Each structure stands twice: as C-alpha cells, then as structure tokens.
Amino acid sequence: MAFIKIPPGWAMPERQATPESVYLSRRDVLKKLGFSALGIAGLCGAYRQLSGPHASAFAGPQELDSFIPKSPNSGLYPAKRNPVFKLDRPITNEFIAAKYNNFYEFSLKKNVWQHISQFQTRPWSIEIKGEVEKPQTWGIDDLVRKMPLEERLYRHRCVEAWSMAVPWTGFPLKALLEQAMPKSSAKYVRFVTFLNPSVAVEQKKAHWYPWPYFEALTIPEALNELTFVATGIYGHEMTKQHGAPVRIVVPWKYGYKSIKSIVKIELTRKQPATFWNQLQPQEYGFVSNVDPDIPHPRWSQAKETLIDTGEKRPTLKYNGYGEYVARLYS
Ligand SMILES: Nc1nc2c(c(=O)[nH]1)N[C@H]1C(S)=C(S)[C@@H](COP(=O)(O)O)O[C@H]1N2
Numbered sequence: 001m002a003f004i005k006i007p008p009g010w011a012m013p014e015r016q017a018t019p020e021s022v023y024l025s026r027r028d029v030l031k032k033l034g035f036s037a038l039g040i041a042g043l044c045g046a047y048r049q050l051s052g053p054h055a056s057a058f059a060g061p062q063e064l065d066s067f068i069p070k071s072p073n074s075g076l077y078p079a080k081r082n083p084v085f086k087l088d089r090p091i092t093n094e095f096i097a098a099k100y101n102n103f104y105e106f107s108l109k110k111n112v113w114q115h116i117s118q119f120q121t122r123p124w125s126i127e128i129k130g131e132v133e134k135p136q137t138w139g140i141d142d143l144v145r146k147m148p149l150e151e152r153l154y155r156h157r158c159v160e161a162w163s164m165a166v167p168w169t170g171f172p173l174k175a176l177l178e179q180a181m182p183k184s185s186a187k188y189v190r191f192v193t194f195l196n197p198s199v200a201v202e203q204k205k206a207h208w209y210p211w212p213y214f215e216a217l218t219i220p221e222a223l224n225e226l227t228f229v230a231t232g233i234y235g236h237e238m239t240k241q242h243g244a245p246v247r248i249v250v251p252w253k254y255g256y257k258s259i260k261s262i263v264k265i266e267l268t269r270k271q272p273a274t275f276w277n278q279l280q281p282q283e284y285g286f287v288s289n290v291d292p293d294i295p296h297p298r299w300s301q302a303k304e305t306l307i308d309t310g311e312k313r314p315t316l317k318y319n320g321y322g323e324y325v326a327r328l329y330s
C-alpha cells in the first residue's frame with residue numbers, strides 16, 4: 001500500500017488565527033443573536049424559534065444528555081486536544097449543532113433530534129473486510145479502548161452552504177486501517193451505515209433512496225492525516241444525531257462524504273459507488289472537495305452560513321485544508 005508523506009501541521013495557515021478554546025455558552029449565543037439580558041432571563045428553560053439556518057430550538061444540557069448513548073467508555077472523554085488543528089472562527093454552539101443535522105435515515109429535514117429516541121447504538125460492531133490481510137470485526141467499546149483518542153477542532157462545510165466548526169474526538173482512519181493490514185491491491189475504501197428501517201423510519205418511508213447510506217474515499221484520501229474516525233463530539237461521546245457510535249470525518253470535502261453510524265469498511269480495487277453520486281451524478285461527484293469556485297448546479301458555493309450565529313463567510317478552497325490535501329489532486 002502506498003504510504004504518503006504528510007506535511008507538518010504547522011504548515012497550516014489557520015495556525016496564525018485566534019484560538020477558540022472554550023465552547024460558546026447558550027448565553028453567549030443568545031447575545032450574539034441579539035437577545036437582550038432581559039430576554040435571556042425570560043428565556044430560561046423555554047424554547048425559542050429562530051428563522052433562517054438557525055436551529056429550530058435550543059437544546060439544554062439535560063436534553064443533550066438524552067442524545068448521548070450510555071456506554072462503558074464515557075470516562076475516556078474529553079480526550080486531550082491536538083493543538084495542531086486550529087480554527088479561524090468560534091466553535092459552533094453545541095446546543096444548536098445538536099438540532100441542525102443531516103441524517104436522512106431519521107428525517108429528511110434538520111430536526112433529526114426529534115426522531116432518534118429509539119436508536120440503539122449498543123451493542124454495535126464494525127467490520128473491516130475486502131483487500132486486507134486481516135479482515136476483522138470489532139465491538140465498538142473494545143475498539144474505542146484500543147485506539148488513542150484525541151480531540152480535534154475541524155470546520156465542517158455542507159454542500160447546502162451551511163457550516164459549523166466542532167471538536168471531534170477519535171483517531172485517524174489510517175490507524176484503524178493499519179490494524180487490518182491493507183494489501184497493495186487496495187485502491188479505495190468504502191463505508192456503509194447501519195440498516196434498520198423500523199427505527200430509522202426514512203429507510204422505509206423514503207424508499208427511493210438506496211439504503212443503507214454508503215460512501216467512499218481513495219486510499220491516499222483515507223490515509224491522509226486529516227481523515228478521522230470520530231466516536232465523540234464536544235468532549236463527550238458521539239450524540240445520536242451526529243452519527244453515534246462512530247462516524248467518519250473528512251473535513252476538506254462536502255459534508256455528505258462524512259458518513260455517520262458506520263458498520264462496515266471495505267477496501268476495494270475498483271472505485272465504489274457513493275450514495276449521492278449514484279442518485280444525482282450531475283450534482284454530486286465522487287471527489288466532492290469543498291471549492292468556492294465550482295457552483296452547485298442550483299446555487300453558488302462562494303459563501304457559507306454559520307449555523308449558530310447566521311454569519312456569512314467566504315468559503316475556503318478545500319475548506320481551508322489545502323496544506324494537507326491539495327497535493328492529492330495536482
Ligand atoms: N449515514 C448518513 N451519514 C451522513 C448523512 C446522512 O444523511 N446519513 N448526511 C451527511 C451530510 S449531508 C452532512 S452535512 C453531515 C452532517 O453532519 P452533522 O449532522 O453531524 O452536522 O453528515 C453526513 N453524513
């Protein structure tokens with residue numbers, strides 16, 4: 001298998017940017033959105049409708065707990081933050097990120113959080129197979145205990161032109177693939193989400209989609225140091241709506257490449273089909289790198305809206321991760 005040279009993290013331009021080390025509190029967000037001190041007092045415990053890209057309602061810490069699956073590994077979070085990965089913007093408010101999701105298995109709208117209460121993420125296993133010397137299956141909790149967890153701050157850019165910036169906890173995909181010993185014949189990595197239509201109701205209702213959700217990367221993309229297997233978010237275990245118990249995070253590509261709640265990883269010789277590319281190839285490619293200069297056929301990609309503050313920002317080529325990945329595409 002081709003092991004590739006990885007440029008040092010300090011080569012990243014965001015390194016100069018102001019670090020944001022604390023998560024915005026609900027109060028800070030309310031302030032940013034223009035609510036007065038009086039308004040904040042009046043809002044205590046209440047839900048507030050927001051327009052535009054904002055979450056339909058704020059979650060509170062207690063409600064958030066209901067989104068976090070019970071597991072024997074909760075003591076491993078928060079993991080130590082890897083200081084290499086800096087942001088050029090504040091971390092997105094956690095409570096808003098919990099109520100503004102794409103997870104089509106549960107809802108075709110952003111209100112995924114209202115459809116996940118029956119979703120069980122234990123027991124859960126992940127299988128690795130295909131072009132590897134050591135195909136194997138791990139139980140999620142054995143896997144998490146085995147891998148060295150770290151926290152990373154990444155930007156996330158959805159193809160729909162909204163974005164967030166969140167602390168993920170997990171480990172590089174490369175470390176996981178190495179356990180299975182890829183053969184030199186492996187050229188691609190395919191990922192598959194669970195299938196359980198009785199719980200994930202859109203897997204039954206939205207019958208025109210080819211469930212279960214599937215995605216793929218090339219081997220050099222999969223081995224890039226940015227490509228992350230996330231088992232946690234915001235310093236605790238992964239919430240159901242963000243893809244519990246384990247998802248992939250590919251921060252220089254549009255969000256649909258970052259597949260949630262995976263059960264299978266398969267190394268292949270040929271380029272695998274991917275969910276959105278198979279459905280609408282004229283709108284969604286296999287590669288799907290974030291690029292402000294290539295408009296979606298139905299909208300511009302030049303700007304993006306931050307989901308908590310509503311701020312608009314220019315979109316960065318490779319979502320700002322060109323130092324790590326541009327050479328993969330030259
Ligand atoms: N299994 C699965 N994974 C998925 C999706 C999905 O519908 N199903 N949506 C994708 C899209 S379009 C985006 S933008 C991100 C959203 O991640 P978030 O809800 O954690 O912000 O998940 C991606 N992973």
Ligand SMILES: [Mo]
Pocket residue numbers: 102157158159160254255256
């Ligand atoms: Mo997305």
